[in-house]
Amino acid sequence: GNSVTQMEGPVTLSEEAFLTINCTYTATGYPSLFWYVQYPGEGLQLLLKATKADDKGSNKGFEATYRKETTSFHLEKGSVQVSDSAVYFCALGGSGGGADGLTFGKGTHLIIQP
Amino acid sequence: KAGVTQTPRYLIKTRGQQVTLSCSPISGHRSVSWYQQTPGQGLQFLFEYFSETQRNKGNFPGRFSGRQFSNSRSEMNVSTLELGDSALYLCASSLGQGANTIYFGEGSWLTVV
Numbered sequence: 583g584n585s586v587t588q589m590e591g592p593v594t595l596s597e598e599a600f601l602t603i604n605c606t607y608t609a610t611g612y613p614s615l616f617w618y619v620q621y622p623g624e625g626l627q628l629l630l631k632a633t634k635a636d637d638k639g640s641n642k643g644f645e646a647t648y649r650k651e652t653t654s655f656h657l658e659k660g661s662v663q664v665s666d667s668a669v670y671f672c673a674l675g676g677s678g679g680g681a682d683g684l685t686f687g688k689g690t691h692l693i694i695q696p
Numbered sequence: 697k698a699g700v701t702q703t704p705r706y707l708i709k710t711r712g713q714q715v716t717l718s719c720s721p722i723s724g725h726r727s728v729s730w731y732q733q734t735p736g737q738g739l740q741f742l743f744e745y746f747s748e749t750q751r752n753k754g755n756f757p758g759r760f761s762g763r764q765f766s767n768s769r770s771e772m773n774v775s776t777l778e779l780g781d782s783a784l785y786l787c788a789s790s791l792g793q794g795a796n797t798i799y800f801g802e803g804s805w806l807t808v809v
Contacts, residue, residue: 616797618800624802625700625702625802625803626739626786626788628797628798628799671739673739675798683729683744683752683754684739684798685741686740687738688738689739
């Protein structure tokens with residue numbers, strides 16, 4: 583079945599540092615890939631997505647590229663801010679339009695210190 | 697436009713009781729799915745509804761059920777509550793069945809004592 587593996591952290595960085603959160607997946611077919619962010623006490627917000635190999639999703643300075651050859655979708659940001667502190671979830675969606683829900687990684691807790 | 701709305705936001709129940717959670721999807725969205733989030737298991741898919749029919753179900757016991765109404769609003773019910781049912785229950789909506797992008801509500805925090 584489908585699975586997503588990501589570093590759980592916590593990951594602690596200083597403001598303006600470069601961020602990478604690794605995400606690798608196992609799936610049949612050609613799933614879509616997502617990054618969601620969860621701030622304390624809130625639900626999940628879609629951060630970015632990619633629907634096919636070599637697609638790059640980007641939003642709010644965050645980027646991730648769908649790498650089929652390495653089955654990865656690593657999240658990057660060039661210069662993090664304190665406001666980026668949150669939990670980040672990598673997820674994959676069923677391929678072929680199948681309604682099998684999203685499969686999530688365990689989440690990476692990111693802490694940005696001023 | 698308004699996002700996904702879930703009610704109630706917080707509730708406390710006793711073991712053995714049952715609970716009903718409500719979800720209003722984004723206007724125009726016809727698919728609603730439910731997820732359970734716990735510290736130990738993370739985010740797990742419960743079920744998805746489209747056009748008032750359950751289209752897919754995750755690996756949860758029959759105590760967990762749901763339904764969808766003609767206006768796409770959805771409810772989920774958990775009967776005979778157990779301590780382990782304490783979790784954040786998240787509802788998500790999307791335009792159609794199996795759509796690529798789903799949008800989440802803020803969740804309902806359930807504590808079972």
